[in-house]
Amino acid sequence: MRRIGVVVNPIAGMGGRVGLKGTDGKVAEARERGAEPRAPDRAATALESLAEVADGVTLVTYGDPMGASLVRGTGFDPEVVGDPRDPEETTGADTRAAVRAFVEAGVDVILFVGGDGTAVDVAETLEELDDETPILGVPAGVKVYSSVFGVSPRAAGRIVASFSETERAEVNDIDEDAFRGGDVVTELRAVATVPVAEQRQSAKQLGGGTVETLAEGVADSVEPGVTYVLGPGSTVGAIKEALGFQGTTLGVDVWRDGEVLVEDAAESDILAVLGDRNVVVVSPIGGQGFVFGRGNQQLSPEVIRRCDLEVVASRRKLDTIGTLRVDTGDPTLDDDLRGWLKVRVGRHERRLVEVR
Known part of the structure; x- marks a missing residue:
C-alpha cells in the first residue's frame, strides 16, 4: 500500500494575476490588490486525479489550510500528522515541519502544491534529514523553473499514484526581487528524487538566440485599432523594442496604435483596456514549452478568451521544446487551446506545432 504525503502551500501563486511575479514577502500586498488563493483549486484537481x-493508497497530510480538508473533500480519510503554527499566516517553516512529520510517518512519496519556493522547502528538508523520499510538485506558484513538477495538476495526481521508477532532478529558485526588476537570477538549491514520468516538466532553459527578424515581422504586421497584450520574456521583449518602447521584460504590457496603455499589468489592468479586437502575444518557455500558466498568470482565462492568440518563438527554441503546453487553471480552456498551432518563427514564416 502506497503512503502519499500531501502538503499545500495555500498562498502559492497569489501574486501572479495581480502582477507581482511571486508571493515571497508580498502576501499582504497581493491581498490588497485583490488576489485570490490559487493553490487550493490546483490541489483539489490533483487530488481528484489521484483518486x-x-x-489501495493512504494519504498523510497536514492540518488546514495545508491539506486536511482538501484531502477529505476528495473522499479520502487521511492521517493528519500536525498543524501549522498559525493557520491564518502559514510559512515555509510549516512546510518544512510537514515534511519532517511525513518522513517520521513513513510516507513513500510527497506530493506538494506550490512553486519553486515550496519545492526548495521540501527538498532542502529532505537533504537535512539525509532522506531520499521521492517528491513531486503540483504547479501552483508564479515561478515554476524546477524539474520536480508535473506538467499540470491532473498529471501530478496520476503520477504519484502510479509511478514505478525514480531519478534525480534539480530544484532551482530565483531571486524574486531581481525578477520583479527584470532580471532572472537562478540558483540551484537542491537535488531531489522524483518519479520518472513523461508528464513531469523539464527544467526551464534560459537563453535563446537572435529574434530580431521575428520581432520586426510582428511589428510590421500590427493593425490599427487592435489592442496587443504582450507577454513576458526576451522574445516578446524584442517585439516591444521593435514597436518602439522598452517594456517590462518579465511582465505584461498592453499596446495599441503606438501607445503603451499599461506597463507591467495585472489581470484587472488588462481587462480594463481591452478593445473590440485584441491579440495576446506570447512565447513558450524554453525547455518546458509552456505558453500559459508559467510566469504569466496575469494572462488569465478571462483575458485569453477575449483575445486572438499569436505564439512566437525562434526556430532554435522550438527545436528544443518539441511540443507546447498550456496550464491556464481552466480545464475547459486548456482543452480548447490544445491541438495544432501555427507558431511564428520568422518575419513571415510559421511552423505547425502541437499544443498538449
Missing part, C-alpha cells in the same frame, strides 16, 4: 487512479 481516479488510486488503488
